[in-house]
Amino acid sequence: xxxxxxxxxxLPDRKGKGKKEKNPKTEEEDSEDDPDFDxxxxxxxxxMKAMADHRGGLMGALDSKLEGLVGKSSGYIEAxxxxxxxxxxxLEELQxxxxxxxxxxxxxxxxxxxxxxxxxxxxxxxxADIVTGRTEVECEEAEDEEEDDDEExxxxxxxxxxxxxxxxxxxxxxNNEVLEExxxxxxxxxxxxxxxxxxxxxxxxxxxxxxRLHFHFLENPYFTxxxxxxxxxMMDEEDPILEKAEGTAIxxxxxxxxxxxxxxxxxxxxxxxxxxxxxxxxCESFFNFFSPPQVPDEEDLEEEEAERLQEEMEADYExxxxxxxxLIPRAVLWFTGEMADEEEEDDEEDDDExxxxxxxxxxxxxxxxxxxxxxxxxxxxxxxxxxxxxQ
Numbered sequence: 001x002x003x004x005x006x007x008x009x010x011l012p013d014r015k016g017k018g019k020k021e022k023n024p025k026t027e028e029e030d031s032e033d034d035p036d037f038d039x040x041x042x043x044x045x046x047x048m049k050a051m052a053d054h055r056g057g058l059m060g061a062l063d064s065k066l067e068g069l070v071g072k073s074s075g076y077i078e079a080x081x082x083x084x085x086x087x088x089x090x091l092e093e094l095q096x097x098x099x100x101x102x103x104x105x106x107x108x109x110x111x112x113x114x115x116x117x118x119x120x121x122x123x124x125x126x127x128a129d130i131v132t133g134r135t136e137v138e139c140e141e142a143e144d145e146e147e148d149d150d151e152e153x154x155x156x157x158x159x160x161x162x163x164x165x166x167x168x169x170x171x172x173x174x175n176n177e178v179l180e181e182x183x184x185x186x187x188x189x190x191x192x193x194x195x196x197x198x199x200x201x202x203x204x205x206x207x208x209x210x211x212r213l214h215f216h217f218l219e220n221p222y223f224t225x226x227x228x229x230x231x232x233x234m235m236d237e238e239d240p241i242l243e244k245a246e247g248t249a250i251x252x253x254x255x256x257x258x259x260x261x262x263x264x265x266x267x268x269x270x271x272x273x274x275x276x277x278x279x280x281x282x283c284e285s286f287f288n289f290f291s292p293p294q295v296p297d298e299e300d301l302e303e304e305e306a307e308r309l310q311e312e313m314e315a316d317y318e319x320x321x322x323x324x325x326x327l328i329p330r331a332v333l334w335f336t337g338e339m340a341d342e343e344e345e346d347d348e349e350d351d352d353e354x355x356x357x358x359x360x361x362x363x364x365x366x367x368x369x370x371x372x373x374x375x376x377x378x379x380x381x382x383x384x385x386x387x388x389x390x391q
Contacts, residue, residue, distance in 0.1 A: 120329075127331070128196040133164035159192045159218055165335075169194040172334035177343075178322055179286075186258045187286045190222040197331075199324045203231060210234040210243075213323055222258070224251040228290055232320055242317050247290030258285045292316050 077085065129135035159166065170191045173179045183191065196216040203210055215228045228248045235241040250259075261283040264276040282288075293312040301309070326339070333339040 124198065131163060131165050131168045132195045133162065159220070162218055163195060167192050168335055169197055169331070172327060172331045175334045175337050175340045176322060176327060177340070178319060179327070182286045182289070182319065184258070184285055190220055190258065191286065193218045193220040197323065197328055199328055203233065208233060209236065211324055213320060221253065222256045223253060230290055230292070230320060232317065240317070242313055244295060245292035245316060245320070247292055250287060250290060258287050259283065259291070289316070289319060
């Protein structure tokens, strides 16, 4: 974009600024110098057609020239020794064989994933039946507890009395470090009503890459939706590039919106109304997950705004990937806390490995400093590596 920044200065302004002013005197002199010029014989339509044909011919010649340049060799390969060119030709044939195998691999991988997604379905269905309470599990020791349950039924209705495993998904989500940070105390009320979380690839177009998450809720006092969905549209799944994300609009019931907070302010002195002024403003909530950041239509974003937007989209995609790839397949292990402990152990092992690498570098640092440039000696600050550019 920087390379194109000065291009506009060389072009005429659309409003006429920068255009060369015509000299009416010169035009009059030119017409007077030509005794054969007769304005009445001037065919404007024919002239415009001739100019258009001429312009079309120029554009066609330019297009042909550009097409001839595309893919044209710089001459470097042709200048190499014949033996080297022969080796390159063999390497190109090997590359074609590799590309053929890669295509086969991707096709077989897609078929394998589809096959096992079908095999996973009964597992997810049975789990949902148990969590929701549609399927009961036999337990001899539960006979004494049934009497206590009958007495508790007289209390207020809630999700605990309608499901097989109360707060299953809420607890599973809170045991994940990333998701737990997004869940506020206010969010826990509606999240208790989740009875299942599912994922699929149905984005309305077979060619569209990406995935969709579905949060299934019991009827609850917070919103009228029984299912909230979040869709991720990807440009490429192998090398994930997020195109956009969309979420369900939540139909909050009056006074139950977890995504806003109500502020009350005392009226100014002398005001006719003595009632406090109330206004709402956005606040942190897990349910903001269903209102993902959107890429604006304007291409010219400020650098800071573009960086902020990219960070928000990356964080949003990370949350969706965690739910799809970690939470859904192993929900019971997140509920019991086993997965959280396992990830914590993995993090500790990674830290230990990093520590060992640092120790190894320190041990040999004294000998290595002697042969290093001054910028890398003790107390000096080495040149920082270049920052990764945004894609």
